[in-house]
Amino acid sequence: MMSRILIIDDDTGLCELLGDYLGSEGFQVRVVHNGEDGALLAVEREFDFVVLDVMLPGINGFEVLARIRRSSMVPVLMLTARGEEIDRIVGLEMGADDYLPKPFNPRELVARLRAIQRRAQSAGPAESVPERLAAGDLVLDSGTRSARVAGAAVDITSLEFSILEVLLRMAGKVVSREDLMRQALGRSFSPFDRSVDVHVSNIRRKLGPLGDGGERIKSVRGVGYIYSHSAAEAKG
DSSP states (O other): OOOEEEEEOSSSHHHHHHHHHHHTTTEEEEEEEEEEHHHHHHHHOOOOOOEEEEEEESSHHHHHHHHHTTTTOOOEEEETTOHHHHHHHHHTTTTTTTEESSSSSHHHHHHHHHHHHHHTTTTTOOOOOOOOOTTTTTEEEETTTEEEEETTEEEEHHHHHHHHHHHTTTTTTOOEEEIIIIIIIIOOTTTOOHHHHHHHHHHHHHHOTTTTTTEOOOOOOOTTEEEOHHHHHHHH
């Protein structure tokens, strides 16, 4: 089945190029050139991915992302101006799964989309028994790629789930940024790429502290992150 992509970008030339290229790669593409229509379409129709430009006429990409996230966790990859690191950080903090700075090679876009696709498919076929990872009051369900804390559902993106899954499998041990980048994001590590740090910050905020007020995910300066061993042992 062809993956369905919604591209929200006012650059008609780029959209035409991406439409042709993604179509040749087996994707079904829908294009919208303004934020208002893009936000509506993203929540009214079923898409496998949304490719969203930050700079749009009318409402900008951040507002579009906010509207999408109110009712949908569809994977969103944001397009930012090269050098505008703050746009990338803000987008990730608001729930974007990934970003690409313009100009970019369409092959890189496809590689990022395939990586997101692999993460979503890593749960295995629907008929298999979903795996559940539990650490204290936190439960991850690989079948639905969902998380619950103390029984309450937590809205996390597919990429956030992947990062959290890696940390839980290695609970009590340090996981380097390089390993998180490779295993969760599906690409090699760059010292200038702060994606993992922003995603971990989002995860911390969404999960909240442990019952005793302690941190669930601790930073190890200059290395990476560790999911609290005490949290992992809390269920005995």
